[in-house]
Amino acid sequence: MQAQSRLAMSGGVGGGSGISGSDDEHEAVIRELTRGRQLTARLRDEALRALRGQGQAEATADFILQEVARAFTVCLNIMGSPPARAPPPPPQEMPAARLMTSPSPTPTELLAPRRNREDSIPREHTVTTSPHYDGYQWRKYGQKRITKTQYPRCYYRCSFHRDRNCRATKQVQQCSAGDPPQYLVMYFNDHTCDTAAWEPEASVAAAAMHLDMSGGAGGGGLAVARRGGGGMLDERGVQEEHERQVLVSSLTCVLGARQFHHQSPPDAAGITSGGPSAAAVNVTQRARTRDAPAASAPVVDDAAAEMPGLDVDGVGLDIMDYDVTGELCFGDSYGLPDGPYQ
DNA sequence: TAAATTTGACCGCT
């Protein structure tokens, strides 16, 4: 089960605010998240020791585990744990790891009291730097400036809302102006469109193939998820292409290392695929978003089957989460202060 | 031209 789901089931979503459950549950969640963060730090030490001198593989492992730790910190902040519990930011952070350092309204502040209707209670919520890529296709149907918040809230519903009467919706609201910015994503209702999100075991290799096939900047299905916002795609095209190349390179490195070590897969895999990275959206989900509705991409699984030497898991997938510094395409009609939506 | 986004207006809830 994904971390965000666990968080939700642990009381994070229940009871109106969507953040707090009972005091006992709340404390238990904070305790577990704190423990997870500590264990991640230990794992990072071990991984760096094991990968010492292996260049990019070492850097990649370092980055991933920093991100896992950051995800724990995000969750802890969501749960309202004292800021003192958060560790100081690592001295050499990669961009996505800087998120917690910028002052911003807490997710709790962003969540206005919700109406007491069944549909208005989020099933899950998460904080991510790439709010678009969660394995489903969404269509934006509204945007609203929420009082007392700095950023507008965007409303999405499943693209199969009409075709398959899918009632799933999500709301995305920026909650920090970092680089990349961070977004609070809330999910409502289950998908009934039979386009379930990808299994975490889906193929890294297939993802790489998709990346190669996706062509140039902003090409392919990226536009599906990021189409909105007028010229934003064009403005980011060069940067995205650069990021894509860097991350394909990283992925290739990881693939190579894992192919070499596939007899003894590192447990870091379990941490990301089954674990706590609230920010993580795996690349196969992204690949699915690129090309077609989620249900129509068996090609990727087939590709995975063609590369039996690979131990497929979430590690390489989560790397690709940082492929896109997905800023939302907020309109400019809200008279908002400086922000990425302008 | 179809598909997706934008955005003002409307509606229901508190």
Add this chain to the structure above:
DNA sequence: AGCGGTCAAATTTA
């Protein structure tokens, strides 16, 4: 009455 969520016409994009 105010606020948040949704609708739907207009607009934009590929």
